[in-house]
Amino acid sequence: MTFLVVTGWLVATVILSAAAFLWVRLRSRIAISDITPEWLESFSILRYRPMQRLLAEEDFLFLRSLPGYRPEIERRLRRERRAAFRRYLDRLIRDFNRLHAAARHAVAYAATDHSDLVPVLIRQRVRFAGLILATELRLVCHAAGIRGFHAGSLITALDGMSLELRMAAVPSAA
Numbered sequence: 001m002t003f004l005v006v007t008g009w010l011v012a013t014v015i016l017s018a019a020a021f022l023w024v025r026l027r028s029r030i031a032i033s034d035i036t037p038e039w040l041e042s043f044s045i046l047r048y049r050p051m052q053r054l055l056a057e058e059d060f061l062f063l064r065s066l067p068g069y070r071p072e073i074e075r076r077l078r079r080e081r082r083a084a085f086r087r088y089l090d091r092l093i094r095d096f097n098r099l100h101a102a103a104r105h106a107v108a109y110a111a112t113d114h115s116d117l118v119p120v121l122i123r124q125r126v127r128f129a130g131l132i133l134a135t136e137l138r139l140v141c142h143a144a145g146i147r148g149f150h151a152g153s154l155i156t157a158l159d160g161m162s163l164e165l166r167m168a169a170v171p172s173a174a
Contacts, residue, residue, distance in 0.1 A: 030101040040102060045159045048092055054085045055142060055149040082139060085151070089135065092158065096128055099162055124161050131157055 053059070055078075063074055103121055107114045131154055142149045 030097050032101060032105050035098050035102045035105075039098070043095060043099065043162065045155065045162055048088060048155055048158070051085055051088045051092075051151040052155055054081045054088070055151065057147055078142070082142060085139070089132075093132065096158065096161070100125060100128075120164065124164060127157070128161060 060074055060078070063069060063077065100121065103117070103124075107117045107121065135151070135154055138149050
């Protein structure tokens with residue numbers, strides 16, 4: 001019985017820690033003045049496509065096939081690629097927050113009632129938080145040596161979200 005209690009507390013602690021980490025990671029103060037029509041028009045998910053290859057196994061398999069390969073070279077490359085991936089992820093979070101803020105602002109200040117978009121915006125925020133949490137967990141697993149990290153689902157999902165958020169940010173066009 002004690003084992004179950006300790007395990008329950010451990011699971012609860014991990015979940016609360018993950019939730020706190022996610023809340024801090026996704027929390028961002030975006031000034032609406034930072035979101036210009038030019039920025040909104042120029043935003044493209046394509047800038048995040050390199051994330052798909054940063055942690056792909058193909059490059060590491062190729063590295064292993066080269067003469068002079070040493071495991072420490074691969075470990076260093078994996079560490080550097082995770083760091084680059086995290087920088088992309090930070091920008092991606094910031095851009096999502098900008099898109100989301102623009103959509104919220106557009107819904108709040110639209111000349112006509114677009115309150116039907118509020119649940120869409122809430123769903124987008126929750127889905128995004130779930131994707132980021134899953135990505136963070138995959139990064140931890142990758143650092144622990146568990147391979148098979150694919151960012152394609154993150155990019156694909158964010159592509160769909162950015163389209164929906166743009167549509168919500170311009171309710172008159174919807």
